[in-house]
Amino acid sequence: xxxxxxxxxxxxxxxxxxxxxxxxxxxxxxxxxxxxxxxxxxxxxxxxxxxxxxxxxxxxxxxxxxxxxxxxxxxxxxxxxxxxxxxxxxxxxxxxxxxxxxxxxxxxxxxxxxxxxxxxxxxxxxxxxxxxxxxxxxxxxxxxxxxxxxxxxxxxxxxxxxxxxxxxxxxxxxxxxxxxxxxxxxxxxxxxxxxxxxxxxxxxxxxxxxxxxxxxxxxxxxxxxxxxxxxxxxxxxxxxxxxxxxxxxxxxxxxxxxxxxxxxxxxxxxxxxxxxxxxxxxxxxxxxxxxxxxxxxxxxxxxxxxxxxxxxxxxxxxxxxxxxxxxxxxxxxxxxxxxxxxxxxxxxxxxxxxxxxxxxxxxxxxxxxxxxxxxxxxxxxxxxxxxxxxxxxxx
Amino acid sequence: xxxxxxxxxxxxxxxxxxxxxxxxxxxxxxxxxxxxxxxxxxxxxxxxxxxxxxxxxxxxxxxxxxxxxxxxxxxxxxxxxxxxxxxxxxxxxxxxxxxxxxxxxxxxxxxxxxxxxxxxxxxxxxxxxxxxxxxxxxxxxxxxxxxxxxxxxxxxxxxxxxxxxxxxxxxxxxxxxxxxxxxxxxxxxxxxxxxxxxxxxxxxxxxxxxxxxxxxxxxxxxxxxxxxxxxxxxxxxxxxxxxxxxxxxxxxxxxxxxxxxxxxxxxxxxxxxxxxxxxxxx
Numbered sequence: 001x002x003x004x005x006x007x008x009x010x011x012x013x014x015x016x017x018x019x020x021x022x023x024x025x026x027x028x029x030x031x032x033x034x035x036x037x038x039x040x041x042x043x044x045x046x047x048x049x050x051x052x053x054x055x056x057x058x059x060x061x062x063x064x065x066x067x068x069x070x071x072x073x074x075x076x077x078x079x080x081x082x083x084x085x086x087x088x089x090x091x092x093x094x095x096x097x098x099x100x101x102x103x104x105x106x107x108x109x110x111x112x113x114x115x116x117x118x119x120x121x122x123x124x125x126x127x128x129x130x131x132x133x134x135x136x137x138x139x140x141x142x143x144x145x146x147x148x149x150x151x152x153x154x155x156x157x158x159x160x161x162x163x164x165x166x167x168x169x170x171x172x173x174x175x176x177x178x179x180x181x182x183x184x185x186x187x188x189x190x191x192x193x194x195x196x197x198x199x200x201x202x203x204x205x206x207x208x209x210x211x212x213x214x215x216x217x218x219x220x221x222x223x224x225x226x227x228x229x230x231x232x233x234x235x236x237x238x239x240x241x242x243x244x245x246x247x248x249x250x251x252x253x254x255x256x257x258x259x260x261x262x263x264x265x266x267x268x269x270x271x272x273x274x275x276x277x278x279x280x281x282x283x284x285x286x287x288x289x290x291x292x293x294x295x296x297x298x299x300x301x302x303x304x305x306x307x308x309x310x311x312x313x314x315x316x317x318x319x320x321x322x323x324x325x326x327x328x329x330x331x332x333x334x335x336x337x338x339x340x341x342x343x344x345x346x347x348x349x350x351x352x353x354x355x356x357x358x359x360x361x362x363x364x365x366x367x368x369x370x371x372x373x374x375x376x377x378x379x380x381x382x383x384x385x386x387x388x389x390x391x392x393x394x395x
Numbered sequence: 396x397x398x399x400x401x402x403x404x405x406x407x408x409x410x411x412x413x414x415x416x417x418x419x420x421x422x423x424x425x426x427x428x429x430x431x432x433x434x435x436x437x438x439x440x441x442x443x444x445x446x447x448x449x450x451x452x453x454x455x456x457x458x459x460x461x462x463x464x465x466x467x468x469x470x471x472x473x474x475x476x477x478x479x480x481x482x483x484x485x486x487x488x489x490x491x492x493x494x495x496x497x498x499x500x501x502x503x504x505x506x507x508x509x510x511x512x513x514x515x516x517x518x519x520x521x522x523x524x525x526x527x528x529x530x531x532x533x534x535x536x537x538x539x540x541x542x543x544x545x546x547x548x549x550x551x552x553x554x555x556x557x558x559x560x561x562x563x564x565x566x567x568x569x570x571x572x573x574x575x576x577x578x579x580x581x582x583x584x585x586x587x588x589x590x591x592x593x594x595x596x597x598x599x600x601x602x603x604x605x606x607x608x609x610x611x612x613x614x615x616x617x618x619x620x621x622x623x624x625x626x627x628x629x630x631x632x633x634x635x636x637x638x639x640x641x642x643x644x645x646x647x648x649x650x651x652x653x654x655x656x657x658x659x660x661x662x663x664x665x666x667x668x669x670x671x672x673x674x675x676x677x
Binding site: 157 | 591
């Protein structure tokens with residue numbers, strides 16, 4: 001049995017809506033689980049149910065084989081960190097850190113010496129005698145983390161701990177959290193609506209929507225092999241774009257060496273196109289590889305190299321297509337500068353889409369609106385979903 | 396446009412000089428009677444009826460001497476009675492109202508809602524209505540003409556419950572959740588909130604102390620002997636009881652009566668304003 005086993009957990013606050021619907025999940029000891037989803041999807045409710053701050057309507061929670069439903073909050077031994085760095089404003093950072101272990105009966109002297117040790121690790125030892133309002137947000141959150149660590153809890157629950165911090169600090173602190181978690185071998189559940197954070201931190205990511213678990217998987221699989229259109233579109237900026245297969249087909253050019261259609265398309269479209277019309281094709285913006293950059297390279301320069309798994313050293317050009325890719329012709333209708341990449345707004349046939357191209361492809365000026373552009377897409381990067389249910393289809 | 400000229404006029408009116416003018420006007424409106432009372436306590440009886448000049452021709456402590464001599468009313472005893480009643484009643488009201496406010500603000504169930512309604516009912520009813528049953532209860536309890544007859548009814552303060560319910564509604568729930576997850580039992584939760592409620596506690600102390608100090612109706616009805624009486628009733632009896640009223644004596648007594656509440660306000664006013672503001676602002 002897994003360390004944390006949640007089975008069929010449901011909770012509703014009002015008669016009309018359920019905050020959590022038949023939620024099941026298991027987590028091994030020492031793993032970092034990120035609960036990801038839009039706000040109001042039930043992430044925090046789940047965390048509060050695990051902590052014991054709410055009681056579930058149905059379902060069970062087991063930790064290390066012990067049923068937790070009947071345990072009081074106090075005997076669950078979880079440490080929770082909150083979004084608004086919950087610290088007692090009248091206590092110094094030191095007393096805030098020691099709060100939990102002091103409540104549980106550790107002597108003041110011992111608590112202080114333990115806190116001192118942890119504070120040094122978190123590099124807030126010089127601030128311990130200050131009050132929370134006298135230190136920065138990052139330092140407050142470090143203190144809250146320190147309080148959790150001191151408790152040596154069986155579960156760490158972190159409820160959007162970084163969302164009140166600025167971008168730079170978030171990045172720094174999330175690296176610290178990850179390394180702390182690995183050093184302590186702690187089992188952590190981290191709630192966030194920030195996909196970057198989720199992808200960077202999680203051993204496992206659980207994507208939630210409307211109180212339901214959509215997918216639990218490794219970050220890589222969540223991003224590349226989403227099990228549902230919601231997961232595919234929620235991750236990525238912008239997320240996966242969906243096309244009706246039969247609408248997209250006219251715009252596609254297939255490798256002339258490969259005749260007739262690539263296997264996956266022939267399979268999708270036969271027999272008599274029935275499967276094709278029920279399928280959605282999901283493509284991530286960054287999976288559009290720009291073949292004809294709308295700019296003139298200096299004559300001394302070759303066109304940029306595009307790598308594919310088997311022809312990794314030879315340049316891929318439109319005339320010599322990789323047999324594992326398809327080509328799409330479109331015209332450029334808009335452009336957004338994202339700093340490290342351009343988002344190219346394109347239209348093919350009547351289908352608008354967005355492609356994300358690294359800025360390094362455009363050494364001088366950005367591409368001009370109205371230019372015809374050609375993209376290559378690896379067949380492995382295409383995902384298929386059922387139009388009716390949104391579930392992933394394996395072809 | 397008409398509207399904009401009006402707006403401009405308002406802007407001109409709110410210029411610093413003018414606002415100072417109004418501030419001074421309003422302050423003197425409130426402060427002059429106090430000042431008049433203060434100086435009158437040193438005037439002789441004839442002088443008192445000519446409010447101006449404000450200053451007495453000769454500062455005389457005669458009224459104060461008369462007041463403390465006890466020939467008119469047992470002022471010292473009444474002063475001490477009032478202090479005793481106000482302090483105990485305020486402390487008792489806090490003991491009742493703070494936990495009640497915490498419960499009403501942080502726990503939600505039907506019995507509590509019903510209790511909340513009853514707790515606030517005294518605010519809605521005129522006090523005179525409650526006086527008769529109160530008198531009969533106090534009589535049955537044998538408390539009439541003792542300080543407890545005044546302290547007791549004041550302990551159940553609808554205003555206090557209302558104040559602390561709203562103060563606790565502003566108390567961040569995540570701090571309670573934090574305390575719970577850190578291992579604080581549900582029954583001890585309340586005590587961990589108290590240090591954070593210090594400004595509100597002080598403010599309500601001030602409010603309740605002032606109300607208890609100036610309480611007139613209840614002592615008038617439940618206290619009979621003049622040595623058990625409170626100052627506000629005592630001073631009133633000074634004015635109403637005799638034909639030959641010594642206004643100087645009344646002024647001296649009134650002035651001394653105002654001092655404790657004035658001092659409390661001076662010490663706590665910063666805190667008073669900020670915690671009242673926190674009740675209305677988010």
